[in-house]
Amino acid sequence: MKTLQIVTAAYRCNIEEQDDPVLWISQAMKAGGADLHLLLEGQAVDYAAKGQEASGLSFGGKKQTQPPRIEDDLKRLVATGAQVFALDEDVAARGLERADLIEGIKGVSRADLARLFAGYNQIWRW
Amino acid sequence: MTKKKLTLVMMDAPFENARTVTGLRLIDAAVRRGHDVTVFAYEGAVALTFARQAPHANAVHGRDAAQEDHPLPKDWIASLMEDAPRHGGRLEWINCGLCVDERGVGEAIPGAKRGSPADLWKAAEASDNTLVIGTR
Numbered sequence: 001m002k003t004l005q006i007v008t009a010a011y012r013c014n015i016e017e018q019d020d021p022v023l024w025i026s027q028a029m030k031a032g033g034a035d036l037h038l039l040l041e042g043q044a045v046d047y048a049a050k051g052q053e054a055s056g057l058s059f060g061g062k063k064q065t066q067p068p069r070i071e072d073d074l075k076r077l078v079a080t081g082a083q084v085f086a087l088d089e090d091v092a093a094r095g096l097e098r099a100d101l102i103e104g105i106k107g108v109s110r111a112d113l114a115r116l117f118a119g120y121n122q123i124w125r126w
Numbered sequence: 127m128t129k130k131k132l133t134l135v136m137m138d139a140p141f142e143n144a145r146t147v148t149g150l151r152l153i154d155a156a157v158r159r160g161h162d163v164t165v166f167a168y169e170g171a172v173a174l175t176f177a178r179q180a181p182h183a184n185a186v187h188g189r190d191a192a193q194e195d196h197p198l199p200k201d202w203i204a205s206l207m208e209d210a211p212r213h214g215g216r217l218e219w220i221n222c223g224l225c226v227d228e229r230g231v232g233e234a235i236p237g238a239k240r241g242s243p244a245d246l247w248k249a250a251e252a253s254d255n256t257l258v259i260g261t262r
Binding site: 031 | 140141142143144146150154157184185186187189194195196197199202206207208209
């Protein structure tokens with residue numbers, strides 16, 4: 001079964017979880033043999049940007065030593081064969097250029113979404 | 127800087143929303159400046175101080191439990207409670223008792239108290255201002 005995971009909500013609980021839960025479960029299912037791919041849209045297209053840095057948090061004497069590394073999570077997904085798409089219009093709306101995105105992330109326009117969806121058995125919108 | 131009394135209402139459950147960390151950052155900023163802060167945890171936020179939160183290993187990250195060093199809201203809050211007196215202030219944490227019962231999270235970290243909406247009102251009346259960080 002080939003699925004497309006659509007990620008829209010971003011930066012929800014990344015600091016507490018030290019990752020994004022949708023990217024996390026996608027990696028976990030992928031490691032178990034799932035044929036899954038991702039579409040980043042809305043705020044989640046920011047996940048495709050290079051050079052993300054979320055370190056430095058501390059409360060009182062409690063420092064966070066393993067901040068979320070979304071860029072690495074996405075690179076790992078790409079490296080394991082997942083196709084990762086970012087919606088062109090949402091990328092452009094945030095002032096991001098192609099060169100700002102992690103290597104391996106593919107662009108897709110809103111007009112081409114139906115054609116993209118047709119290539120999957122199931123679409124999961126998180 | 128004049129010492130202030132501040133009340134915050136938090137509503138989101140742990141591990142759900144960036145608002146939780148934002149709220150804790152605001153509390154951190156206030157206690158570092160020596161202000162007295164009262165937090166009223168309402169609805170899902172009562173689980174923020176649940177004592178049985180536990181860290182775990184993370185195979186996806188390729189780290190064991192020690193390497194993962196998973197942050198737990200209860201530890202962040204305990205750390206803020208410890209830190210506040212060092213700066214001349216205090217952090218009082220009140221959990222809505224009925225919300226605690228609904229969720230079965232009565233086992234709270236030391237210092238987190240059980241209270242009611244009356245305690246929120248009392249704290250707000252005694253405060254210079256109140257910030258509600260509501261669930262959306």
